[in-house]
Amino acid sequence: MNYLLAFTSLAVAVTVYIAALVLCTRKVSFRAVPGPPSPSWIFGNMLQLWISSPYGKYEFAWLKQYGNVYRLKGCFGGDCLMVSDPRAVQHLLNNVDTFRKSPLLEKAVYALDGPRGVQHVQGEEHRRLRTALNVAFTASAVRQYQELFENVARKISSKLEASSESVVDICQVIGPGTLAAIAEVVLDRSVEELDEELVHLLSIVLGEGTRQTPSSVIANALSTLFPQLNLSLLPAFGLLRKARKLATRLGTQVIEEKAAALERGMDPGNDLYAYLLRQNTTLTKEDIASQTCVLLAAGTDTTANTLTFGLLELARNPELQEKIRKEIHSMTTSSYDNKPLLNALIKESLRMFPAEALAERVAVLDTVIPLTESISTMAGEHIDHIPVRKGDVVFIGVASYQRDKFRWGENPDKFDPLRWVDGRVKQGEAIGPYANLLSFLGGPRTCLGWRFAVMEMQTIFSELLGNFSFALAEDKPDDLFAQMGGTLQPSDPNGQKVVPLRVTHLL
Numbered sequence: 001m002n003y004l005l006a007f008t009s010l011a012v013a014v015t016v017y018i019a020a021l022v023l024c025t026r027k028v029s030f031r032a033v034p035g036p037p038s039p040s041w042i043f044g045n046m047l048q049l050w051i052s053s054p055y056g057k058y059e060f061a062w063l064k065q066y067g068n069v070y071r072l073k074g075c076f077g078g079d080c081l082m083v084s085d086p087r088a089v090q091h092l093l094n095n096v097d098t099f100r101k102s103p104l105l106e107k108a109v110y111a112l113d114g115p116r117g118v119q120h121v122q123g124e125e126h127r128r129l130r131t132a133l134n135v136a137f138t139a140s141a142v143r144q145y146q147e148l149f150e151n152v153a154r155k156i157s158s159k160l161e162a163s164s165e166s167v168v169d170i171c172q173v174i175g176p177g178t179l180a181a182i183a184e185v186v187l188d189r190s191v192e193e194l195d196e197e198l199v200h201l202l203s204i205v206l207g208e209g210t211r212q213t214p215s216s217v218i219a220n221a222l223s224t225l226f227p228q229l230n231l232s233l234l235p236a237f238g239l240l241r242k243a244r245k246l247a248t249r250l251g252t253q254v255i256e257e258k259a260a261a262l263e264r265g266m267d268p269g270n271d272l273y274a275y276l277l278r279q280n281t282t283l284t285k286e287d288i289a290s291q292t293c294v295l296l297a298a299g300t301d302t303t304a305n306t307l308t309f310g311l312l313e314l315a316r317n318p319e320l321q322e323k324i325r326k327e328i329h330s331m332t333t334s335s336y337d338n339k340p341l342l343n344a345l346i347k348e349s350l351r352m353f354p355a356e357a358l359a360e361r362v363a364v365l366d367t368v369i370p371l372t373e374s375i376s377t378m379a380g381e382h383i384d385h386i387p388v389r390k391g392d393v394v395f396i397g398v399a400s401y402q403r404d405k406f407r408w409g410e411n412p413d414k415f416d417p418l419r420w421v422d423g424r425v426k427q428g429e430a431i432g433p434y435a436n437l438l439s440f441l442g443g444p445r446t447c448l449g450w451r452f453a454v455m456e457m458q459t460i461f462s463e464l465l466g467n468f469s470f471a472l473a474e475d476k477p478d479d480l481f482a483q484m485g486g487t488l489q490p491s492d493p494n495g496q497k498v499v500p501l502r503v504t505h506l507l
C-alpha cells in the first residue's frame with residue numbers, strides 16, 4: 001500500500017514538474033488558428049493523429065471540417081500546426097535547415113545512418129553527398145538496373161508458383177522480395193548471403209521497433225520540449241546502432257571487392273555500388289559503404305507496403321485487375337513507361353497509401369509559413385502567413401494533401417487508378433518529384449531512391465500480375481485497413497500486418 005502511495009505521489013510530482021516546465025516555455029503562435037477540441041491534456045490530439053484505426057479516421061474528417069491548415073493540440077497542452085496547403089508544404093520542404101525532423105527522429109536517424117549517412121548529414125555536407133550519390137539514381141542509371149530488377153521479380157514469382165491455388169500472406173512474399181531487390185540491385189548480393197542477424201535486426205527496426213504507441217508519442221513530445229534529454233540510451237537505439245554496424249561492414253566488403261575488380265581491369269558488376277565506383281565521383285569508399293544501412297532501411301518496407309496495398313486493392317477489384325493484366329500481356333517494348341494502366345496503379349497506390357503519411361517538423365527559429373489561400377482565425381482575422389516560433393511543431397499532412405479533390409478529382413477517398421488516365425487528376429504546381437505526389441516528399445530531401453522504387457514496382461507488378469491472379473480469401477472477412485507502423489502498412493483488426501490473398505497461377 002505504501003509502495004502504491006509512493007508511486008502515485010511520484011507520478012503526480014513528475015506530471016506537475018512537466019506541466020510547470022511546459023507552461024514556462026509555452027508558445028502562443030498557433031492559438032488563433034481553428035482546430036478540433038482536445039480529448040486529453042497529456043496526449044492532446046496526438047493519439048487520434050498517429051494511432052487511429054484506420055489511419056486518418058480523425059485526420060480526414062478534420063481536413064473536411066477545417067480545411068488544409070488547422071491547429072492541433074500536442075502533448076501536455078501545446079499547440080501544433082497541421083498543413084496540407086500546397087504553398088505551405090512547399091515552403092516547409094524547401095527550407096530544410098529551418099524545419100527539421102523532431103529531435104527524437106533525428107537521434108534515431110543518426111543511430112541508424114551514422115555520422116556519414118545521407119539522411120543524417122545536414123547543410124553543405126548533405127548537398128555534397130546527395131549530388132554525388134544522385135549519379136546512381138538518375139533515370140539513365142536506373143534503366144541500367146532493369147535486368148537486375150527483372151531477375152528479382154522472377155524470383156518472387158517462382159516463390160509464389162509453389163503456393164499457387166492457396167491462400168498466401170502476401171506480406172511474407174513481398175517484404176523479402178523488396179529486401180532482395182536492394183541486396184541484389186544495390187549490393188550485388190543475394191538475400192541468402194546477407195548476415196542473418198542484420199536481416200533480423202532490420203525486421204525489428206522496420207516493424208515493432210518503429211511502431212507508434214502512446215509511449216513513443218510521449219517520448220517524441222518530451223524530446224521536442226526538452227531536446228537536451230538523452231533518449232538515445234533507450235534499448236531501441238542500441239538495435240539501430242547494431243544494424244548500422246553490420247550493414248556498414250557488409251557495404252565495406254562489397255566496395256572493397258568491386259574496387260579490387262576494377263583495379264584488375266575486371267567487370268565489377270551492373271549493380272548500383274559498382275555503378276558509383278565506375279562513375280569516379282567525389283565519394284570515398286567509406287562514403288559509399290556508409291549508405292548501406294540507410295538504403296536497406298529506407299528502400300525495403302516503403303516499397304513493400306506500396307506494392308502490397310496495390311495487390312490488395314486489385315484483389316478487391318477483379319475487373320480492374322484484368323484490365324491491367326491485359327495491358328501487361330500486350331507489352332511489346334521493354335520500357336515500362338509506355339504502360340498507362342500499370343503506371344496509374346503505381347501512382348494510385350502511392351497516392352492512397354503514402355509510406356510517410358505524416359511528416360513532423362520542428363522550427364529551429366522564429367519564421368513565417370506562407371499559404372496559398374488566406375484562412376480565418378478564431379477572431380475572424382484573415383491571414384495568409386502563419387507566424388511560427390522556434391520549437392513549434394508543424395505536421396505536413398502528406399495523406400491529407402493526397403486526398404484534396406480539387407487536385408486529384410472526385411471521390412479522392414476511393415482507390416481508383418483510372419483517375420490518372422481519364423484526365424481527372426490536375427497536376428498543378430510541382431512539389432513532389434513523381435506525378436506531383438508527396439509520397440516521396442519534395443525539396444532537397446526528396447527520397448533519393450524514388451526512380452529506383454518506381455522501376456522496382458513496375459517490374460514486380462508486371463511479373464506478378466502477368467503470371468498470377470489475386471483474390472480475397474473467401475473464408476476471411478475483408479476487414480484490412482491502413483495503419484501507421486514504422487511506415488503506413490496494411491493491418492488486420494488485431495493490429496497484425498497480414499494480407500491473406502488467394503493466388504492462382506495463370507498458365
Ligand code: HEM
Pocket residue numbers: 118119120130182294295298299300302303306354355356359439440441444445446447448449450452453
Ligand atoms: C515506395 C517506395 C518509397 C517511398 C514511398 C519512399 C519515401 C521516402 C520519403 C517520404 C523520404 C523522406 C523522409 C524524410 O526526410 O522525412 C525518403 C527518403 C529517402 N529515401 Fe525513400 N522511399 C521509397 C523507396 C526508396 C528506395 C527504394 C530507396 C533506395 C534504394 C530510398 C532511399 C531513400 C533515401 C536514401 C532517403 C534519404 C534522403 C535524404 O535525406 O537526402 N527510398 N523516402
